[in-house]
Amino acid sequence: MLRYILKRLLHGLITVWFIATATFIAMHAVPGDPLSGEKAMTPEIRRNLEAKYGLDKPVVEQYRIFLVNMAKGDFGISYTQQNREVNDIIREGFPVSATLGILAVVFAALGGILLGALTATYRNRLPDVVIMFLVILGISVPSFVFAALGQLALVKINAWTGFTLFPVAGWGTVMHMVVPSLVLGLGTMAYLTRLMRSSMLEVTNTDYVRTARSKGLPPARIFLKHQLRNAILPVVTVLGPAIAAITTGGFVVELVFAIPGLGRYFVQAVQQLDYTVIMGTTVFYGAFLVLMVIVVDIVYGLIDPRVRLKA
């Protein structure tokens, strides 16, 4: 087990290095210049800035410096936020995105498993048809539409009831999180519902479920012990990448609800060619994704006794 984890971590490190290198090359290949602004700079001011960020050195040397600093966990200082370290930006932004993301995943997983089981149980009957229709909506409608609709609904509800239970935007209390995280988790919830439905249907027709039924076990027990536990496996598989995707992909939701997450820095950095922030956030997100996949594989082994973790 330990050897397996170590080996996976080593592979993960190589993946992260690869992500970092590819991003570094792509970033430098993009036309444009991180120091340029709407107003032109005198050559001397430009030289002063280049020296400050080490851009006066050859690219290979810049890459070497980047790798050495990355190994030390230091991504340098942002180009746009001139005296903030990239590490500070991640430290402040990520917990917000992660909090929002965790809640969204909780919503998505609970909702997806529940609704998926429900549709499988009522296969081809009214609840199934209605839920599956909503699922298709959930998968095909992008999150910014849900975000805008959700916010508009809040305005109407607040105006109608006369008090604010869920704030329209902002951050700071649990109430601020509920609607944005629902919106953020909706797509994943729809996807998980579909996945859960098909894997549930598969399980329902297996021999051991039929055996359990013929033994006369109570339906609730069959459902929880025999069906759910087996059907949930594929869901767990996608949950890891989904956690990473949700925690890192909340840019639009963060924008609409004015949430100070890492998403906006990530997107803005690319637009602004803020080299250090691009590298910092990409490597961080990459590492996070790799880690999540490893965690899921380990959890998989715990849930499913058939899976042995071997190096």
Added chain:
Amino acid sequence: MGLGAVVAFVGLLFVLGWLAGKTGGGEVAGDGVDEQAGSITLAYPFEPPQLDSTRATDVSSSFVLGHVMEGLLRLDEHGAIAPGVAERWEIDPHQAVFHLRATALWSDGKPVTAQDFVFGWRKVVDPATASEYAFIMYAVKNAEAISKGEMPPDTLGVRALDDHTLQVEFQQPVAYFDKLATFKTYYPIRQDFYESRSGRYGADAEDLVFNGPFTLARWVHGARLRFEKNQTYWNRDTIRLNAVDIPYITTDSAAVMNLYKDDKVAMVGASLGLDPEQLKEVLVQRWPMERFNEGAIFFLEFNHRDGRLTENLHLRKAIQLVFDPGELVNQVIKLPGYLPGQSLFPVWLRGADGLFRQEYPASPPKLDVAAAREHLELARKELGLETWPPISLLCDDRPLTSRITEYLQARLKEELGLEVRIDRQIFKQRLAKMTAGEFDIVMAGWSPDFDDPMTFGDLFASWNLNNRGRYEGAELDRQVRIAMGSLDPKTRMDAFGKVQSLLIDEAVIVPMYERGQVFVRNPQLQGVVRRVVGTDPDFTHAYLGSP
């Protein structure tokens, strides 16, 4: 299992609540207008990259610094020069002397002294600071040489004669130094405080000390900015708002509109203006709108480099003659607040006595398709072309831009038979292509730094780095030099008047529009000042009252 799940879920909520408080600033935002507390709540699209005034460049930094800092002079509600830290001043062609008031204090109670200005200004021109706005201090003696690393920073022509007297020597006579003295780059910085922050000055609220009407009481990055009345400010009795709270930082204008409807913010479109979608909503709700000319001018800039088609005057004339800014603004842009562009110099600029554009009216040529075709034919012969190759139009990727480029494309095709190839680029890539000269025509714009025609006037001088089309005109250069070397308002304005005519006659650029915006304000919030240059919007003397 049931009980366990409930306990786990409740536990999770507690953890989330704690995390939210930890990360978001904790406090709950108030209403848009709170008369009891004397405070207002706003949304703002960006947070400042940092708040060290020596390196600040963007509008969000101007907005925040303008509320929490004060220079020697400030702008009053009409945009006129007013005393700031300096209560009296004398400016002559060679030097200026500022007499600082004894009552000016920093927010920690220490006095604001002449040395604080000397320290701040030296930081600006010090090459180690790498300030992008160092050029705005080139009026001060030796500033340029210091910025180039040819002289040490302590040779800058600014001296503290005593704690309350500041003497500034000029590199050359400058007609608008009083206006420069209101600019953020000229704000004071206190040496002992700056050095105590070990390189983090301006990075966070606690890395700043304030001498303006407000203090920056909170700054949660990406989440919240909060100004509170500065109890040590010398003119505190005239400040009526106790707090300006900005707990929403987002560029999503629909979100801000929703917040306004929910009474959570006091203004919509306070910085960027309303976009067309929000405008419809405002019209439906019948809220009173306010218009504001942002002060920026947008134009088509031709590439004058050797070998470019647009180097040819007749081609430029032909394009100029089929372009109608009035039609563009009224039929294509269709947003209130926009004005058709007639000159590089916008309508709000002051001239010798009144407004510059009233003293020197711009006379752009009238729409004339026949004359345009004649010019085009002349151009074709001069260039020795059989047929016209496509003309490249470099532009940004905003939605409004594509409406304008489509209009231009259609105009030039219909009237002149010219093919326009649109080159849409995101911000940084457009800048790279502009600088490299990879365009025939570029959609460009310019916003002012200070309220003098010079902020636009020298833009197309051959030595100006922002002259991206590389226009070189001996006569234009001569007029700009006259305006730079003179202190006489009439002489200077005459020179700018000639620059204005030259730009039209030579078709150096084709003005498109002056950008405007529309915003909505809670009627209880009064005394908000919108400014073309400096702190905008300015809540310094805002107050709450019944409309």
